[in-house]
Amino acid sequence: MPDQTSEEAYRSLLQHSRELTWTAGLQALLGWDQQVTMPPEAAEAHSMMSSIIARIVQRKAVDPRVGAWLQTAGSEEWALTESANLREWKRDYEKAVKLPEDFVAKQAELASKAYEVWQQARERNDFGVFAPVLAEVVAMARQEADYYQYDGERYDALLDIFEPGLTVVRCEALFADLRHQLIPVIREILKSQPEKPDLFGSMDFPADRQAVFNRRVAADLGFDFEAGRLDETIHPFTNGIACGDTRITTNYRLADPLDTLFSTIHETGHGLYEQGVSADGTPAGQACSMAVHESQSRLYENEVGKGRPFWQHRLSAFNREFGTSVDLDDVMRRVNRVEPGLIRIKADEVTYNLHIIIRFEIERDLLREEMDVTDMPRVWREKYKEYLGVEVTDDLCGALQDVHWSDGLFGYFPTYALGNVYAAQLFHALKKDMPEVESSLAAGDFKTLHGWLREKIYVHGRVYMPDELIERATGSPVSTSYLIDYLRKKYLSM
């Protein structure tokens, strides 16, 4: 393509990007199907279909013409969106070509083996069963980082996959601050916290009634069911399959409709973001990053869904739907109960971040080769004791609880806490920009909130880097102070 103009090269990239996006959409659809609709006996055939589509996507991502087009198109000055697209295409392409096809295949194989061993280890409640294969996974993660290359340290290369620009240095600064501030806050909360109210006794909440209620909440929050679905699955997730096709999932917990509801609201936050980007097949039409995504789910789940205004409006519908007569103060006490525990996914919004910080520190030390996989149960015990004040009783409640490492995902956990940091900062800015927002939430009107997020976050896609996006949306650089202030104010003046 020696005679291609830079405009032609840009158009070629655009076309390629769209095809890659739709092909990845097929992969996403297959993934959704595996978790929602696939019959049990299809698992093996689907896993083969899964590797086929993964290879097709991977091959498309490393198409050498992309390199040539990027070079040609790069010789020009472009407007904001186009230049962001070029930056992100380059980023994606360079990441993709750095991993040899063999390595990607081996990693996928190891992941499926590690997942099986992890399940066996869980059955036997014995981290020792998982340790050898986890050591292999860590070794491959180190090798992956080396393929990607890095300026600072190895772990940086992996953090950057999930959150562009994130480094160990930045994580340490944010998380050290968070940890030092949170530990005393939690102690203080625990001193003054009232009894946990028993809202439902031994009542049973049928899935079909919950489905109706959750669907209505998601729709009220702004989820467009003409361009999406809500289905049941075991581990809820959101999948932005294509333009006009965002699928959220939930899990109906028959003894506690609030657990279900917060899971639905969380996924609705993700879903609104996916429905809010243009999904035009370019980076500018995609969600910015994992942590920004998580900020959207957390903001809806915690700042909004666990706030008093939300329940001022929603409680009567809840009581009506389920035949309960729950009191507003009791709901607030129940949904904002702080209880340091062993299980991350059951953690409240205050202690949750400490669970993440522990995983971050372990990942960092593993990647630095300053810690051995076999030390994990001990380190886990020590850190949970030190940060959360709880005793790890066994591996199931300890280092075997998360699926992520079995899947080779190192660098993913930090985005959860960073999402909380972003969410609090965004909610703070929203209230400053739109002082009426809390009264509109109390009136069951989510348009102000939704419109602000659309304008500040959704429409920008990947045009800005995550920290720049948050800074532009809120007027301040990313800081943990908003999260600390939010938690202090909410929990210590309750």
Next chain:
Amino acid sequence: MPDQTSEEAYRSLLQHSRELTWTAGLQALLGWDQQVTMPPEAAEAHSMMSSIIARIVQRKAVDPRVGAWLQTAGSEEWALTESANLREWKRDYEKAVKLPEDFVAKQAELASKAYEVWQQARERNDFGVFAPVLAEVVAMARQEADYYQYDGERYDALLDIFEPGLTVVRCEALFADLRHQLIPVIREILKSQPEKPDLFGSMDFPADRQAVFNRRVAADLGFDFEAGRLDETIHPFTNGIACGDTRITTNYRLADPLDTLFSTIHETGHGLYEQGVSADGTPAGQACSMAVHESQSRLYENEVGKGRPFWQHRLSAFNREFGTSVDLDDVMRRVNRVEPGLIRIKADEVTYNLHIIIRFEIERDLLREEMDVTDMPRVWREKYKEYLGVEVTDDLCGALQDVHWSDGLFGYFPTYALGNVYAAQLFHALKKDMPEVESSLAAGDFKTLHGWLREKIYVHGRVYMPDELIERATGSPVSTSYLIDYLRKKYLSM
């Protein structure tokens, strides 16, 4: 690959065939999703995903290495299954490479345009709106036949796509016989047929109750829900997505649970066939042909589902489920009512074949250029009057009723009637082989039936050509006499 042995070539073909099958499985999954789960606003994005996966499948099908492998592997004597696989791989490959990629793309484009115009023509109830684009579709079908080449006449090349080995000469022989025999049979039936019983008045049958009942029937017939699903859609279909993943669909008609039930039983017949093949990614693990597939759905729908033994067992459960008190003789009269009409998909099992014969004759004459597209409404009127004795009142009930031609499908219709011919012949042989089958059906036991079909049809995949498969299963060459006898016996001794 100059030094490849024929065993190596066979193994390469096997691996390629599996990958092609799983990739086609992705395409099937996307198709299922479009008709069952896709949110309405995703239509455009899904149609782009659809063309991408179609192109991937098409490119894989014409991979030139297949030609070389076939040549190398062909130099050897192979056992039955392997030699059938080689024959069918060759068949598929030669068909695929004969169509230029451009032509396939243009045909797909024209099909989507023609489908839209067909819908517009239906809205305006005016065949004239559809005629110009249909003329283009017919021209492309002629060109397609020319690409494929043929010994006898053009239409043969298209018939052979849907039913390997089928020719105009064979169709004419079968259909002329069928037509001459059926017309007097229908006249005789109409003379003696009692009043149509009104079973349900204005009762309403909620979809969820019907879903429970239909699911139970499908399971009783042998459909394995661990390896399949039953969902609702507008136009029911069956999709064998992969090994362990067969999806059948139905449509809940709230005023008539029998209509729903027969649609479910029909698709269950298809579904049992898909679940009965090995689905190992080779031709020997695939269903034999369209007409053999249709014979399975028709056999379950008509010979079994509309037979007295089936209802002797099922009626009490039906009455219990829906709170009705329908009488066995009335059900038999209702489900076996013969009523010459204008709409193919509403036709009873006797007149249905005449609808197909009319379409066959029209397709043949269009392909022979002995008829012009613009003549179709007139020809339609004349043939419906002559064969079925009914007056075509408008195009919606006439030449605009079927979607097939808008999709470029010429040569497909004949497989419906051929399926009926096969079904009657199979049912005849089954009763001879297993004289106890009717009493086991009357006891609600479908194992004899299912086991016989498995042994005679399912396990053979595409090892034999369709007519050979039927002959081996029944001990006689394919003949319309079994269908005529079955209909005479059932309807003229009632």
